[in-house]
Amino acid sequence: MGKIPHQIGELPLSLANLTQLEYLSLYSNRLHGSVLPEIGKMKNLIFLDLGNNHLSGVVPSLLGHLTKLNTLYLDGNQINGSIPFEIRHLENLRLILLNNNNLTSAIPSSLGSLTNLTSLRFGRNQISGFIPPEIGKMKSLIILELSYNHLSGVIPSSLGNLINLTYLSLRNNHIRGFIPPKIRKMKSLMRLALSNNHLNGVIPSSMGNLTHLTSLTLQGNQIIGFIPTEKGNLDKLSNEDMSTNLLSGQIPFHLGNLKQLGYFNLSYNNLSGAIPLSIWTSIDLSHNQFETQSRAPSEPLGYNKGSCSEIKGLSRCKKRHQIMIIIIVPISTLLLLLRDIIRATEDFDIRYCIGIRGYGSVYRAQLLSGKVVALKKLQGWESEDPTYLKSFENEVKNLFCMLRYDVETVELDWVKKVNVVKGIANVLSYMHHDCALPIIHRDISSNNILLDSMFEAFVSDFGTARLLDPNLSNHTLRSLRILMVVTKKYDGYKFGMVALETIMGIHPGDLVNLLSSLSTQNTTLMDVLNPRLSSPKGSQVGNDVALTLSLALKSLNCNPQLRPSMQQVSWRLMTSKSLPQPIGAMSL
Numbered sequence: 001m002g003k004i005p006h007q008i009g010e011l012p013l014s015l016a017n018l019t020q021l022e023y024l025s026l027y028s029n030r031l032h033g034s035v036l037p038e039i040g041k042m043k044n045l046i047f048l049d050l051g052n053n054h055l056s057g058v059v060p061s062l063l064g065h066l067t068k069l070n071t072l073y074l075d076g077n078q079i080n081g082s083i084p085f086e087i088r089h090l091e092n093l094r095l096i097l098l099n100n101n102n103l104t105s106a107i108p109s110s111l112g113s114l115t116n117l118t119s120l121r122f123g124r125n126q127i128s129g130f131i132p133p134e135i136g137k138m139k140s141l142i143i144l145e146l147s148y149n150h151l152s153g154v155i156p157s158s159l160g161n162l163i164n165l166t167y168l169s170l171r172n173n174h175i176r177g178f179i180p181p182k183i184r185k186m187k188s189l190m191r192l193a194l195s196n197n198h199l200n201g202v203i204p205s206s207m208g209n210l211t212h213l214t215s216l217t218l219q220g221n222q223i224i225g226f227i228p229t230e231k232g233n234l235d236k237l238s239n240e241d242m243s244t245n246l247l248s249g250q251i252p253f254h255l256g257n258l259k260q261l262g263y264f265n266l267s268y269n270n271l272s273g274a275i276p277l278s279i280w281t282s283i284d285l286s287h288n289q290f291e292t293q294s295r296a297p298s299e300p301l302g303y304n305k306g307s308c309s310e311i312k313g314l315s316r317c318k319k320r321h322q323i324m325i326i327i328i329v330p331i332s333t334l335l336l337l338l339r340d341i342i343r344a345t346e347d348f349d350i351r352y353c354i355g356i357r358g359y360g361s362v363y364r365a366q367l368l369s370g371k372v373v374a375l376k377k378l379q380g381w382e383s384e385d386p387t388y389l390k391s392f393e394n395e396v397k398n399l400f401c402m403l404r405y406d407v408e409t410v411e412l413d414w415v416k417k418v419n420v421v422k423g424i425a426n427v428l429s430y431m432h433h434d435c436a437l438p439i440i441h442r443d444i445s446s447n448n449i450l451l452d453s454m455f456e457a458f459v460s461d462f463g464t465a466r467l468l469d470p471n472l473s474n475h476t477l478r479s480l481r482i483l484m485v486v487t488k489k490y491d492g493y494k495f496g497m498v499a500l501e502t503i504m505g506i507h508p509g510d511l512v513n514l515l516s517s518l519s520t521q522n523t524t525l526m527d528v529l530n531p532r533l534s535s536p537k538g539s540q541v542g543n544d545v546a547l548t549l550s551l552a553l554k555s556l557n558c559n560p561q562l563r564p565s566m567q568q569v570s571w572r573l574m575t576s577k578s579l580p581q582p583i584g585a586m587s588l
Contacts, residue, residue: 119467
């Protein structure tokens with residue numbers, strides 16, 4: 001065993017000699033050059049991850065010889081050329097990610113033979129041609145992502161056979177024709193993105209059968225006709241955008257039953273008639289043909305005939321409101337010029353609105369530096385109300401900052417600290433053990449933990465997250481641990497670091513130095529608690545703090561096999577039992 005250098009350069013030809021290797025992950029190593037055809041000789045490979053590098057050239061056809069391959073990640077490179085026909089031989093393949101490259105030509109119809117595939121992601125390339133109807137044979141498919149390409153033709157009706165599909169994204173292509181009625185058969189579908197194409201025809205009433213749907217985006221097409229009343233059956237829908245189409249008629253009254261709806265955009269259509277009052281808090285109806293005086297906010301009704309607002313706190317009709325901007329993410333403090341924000345959001349165009357919260361609307365903005373941030377906008381009357389402003393400012397806190405500053409760290413008392421750790425453990429337990437395909441975060445840190453006004457913990461920043469195939473063999477998983485690649489146990493290790501940082505109030509780097517310099521046999525838990533807080537009061541609080549420290553240290557075990565799973569950690573924290581010794585008598 002040796003140490004793999006941080007930056008390898010080009011892939012060495014000697015890799016082909018590792019004919020017994022089952023798991024190869026060189027993710028995010030700044031590799032350049034081409035994907036070696038010789039990798040096709042490594043016929044025992046089960047997992048191959050070369051994602052997020054600077055690889056160029058083509059996808060070698062010899063990869064088709066890796067008949068045991070279960071997972072293939074080549075995403076986030078500069079690979080060009082076509083998708084090789086020979087991939088059809090990878091009959092054991094379950095996950096294939098080729099997104100974020102420069103692939104061209106058409107999707108081979110031979111991919112339809114990969115009936116074990118659960119995730120196919122070819123988005124953000126330059127792929128052209130039609131969507132092969134043969135994809136409808138891939139009945140194990142859960143994720144199909146072909147967005148941001150140059151695909152044309154129609155949506156094959158055979159996609160209706162993908163009854164296990166939960167995510168379908170075909171947005172930002174050149175697809176024409178109508179939405180096939182057979183879509184009704186895709187009853188597991190949770191997210192459907194068909195926006196910014198050339199779709200026409202009507203919205204099929206059979207879409208009302210997709211009762212698990214949480215997000216539906218159809219904006220930027222030429223869809224005509226009425227909104228079908230059957231869409232009122234989609235009671236789990238939280239995000240819907242049908243703006244910039246040719247829809248006409250009234251908004252069906254039944255859509256007022258969609259209580260989970262957090263964002264609903266029908267702007268830039270030809271809608272008219274009465275409006276269901278129950279959807280006012282989450283709707284944009286601007287640029288339609290409504291003629292009404294309403295108690296709704298005026299902004300969502302802008303550019304309609306004769307519409308105005310009487311809601312309390314807003315001026316009547318025409319007066320524009322001042323805007324207050326507060327940046328709530330990313331975690332690091334950023335000072336942005338107003339002109340940069342306006343440019344990034346095109347003067348707060350509704351297309352950049354990603355959510356409506358209790359206080360203000362959230363917009364996504366990509367700055368000139370490439371950094372993506374989220375902005376929250378308040379209307380003028382909200383920013384003048386101290387109650388609104390205080391609630392807005394307290395809506396999101398950052399754990400890193402809460403642990404660094406004296407005022408904030410005192411506010412985060414021992415009970416809240418334990419609850420924060422419990423919250424993180426619960427989230428990771430759900431991601432690792434309760435999702436259809438386990439999600440590995442890969443970047444758990446105090447910078448990526450957000451706290452709401454009740455100090456409930458939320459995990460953020462999933463930019464490096466990956467799906468983990470649960471059907472990998474135990475031998476392969478042992479290989480993962482030996483190679484120190486990211487697995488559930490790595491998330492567990494990072495959890496342990498954050499948990500200790502939360503309890504001790506110091507940076508994880510300082511923490512490692514501290515633990516390595518002390519004789520842990522003579523060091524009690526009290527010696528490492530945050531000195532800016534008084535000792536835990538009460539036996540239950542002290543017990544919870546001790547248990548949290550104990551589980552955090554177990555999660556840092558040098559042997560990954562001896563670390564508890566996040567499910568075990570979550571269960572222990574939720575079913576806290578009394579420890580045999582008081583916290584002051586326990587040693588590290």
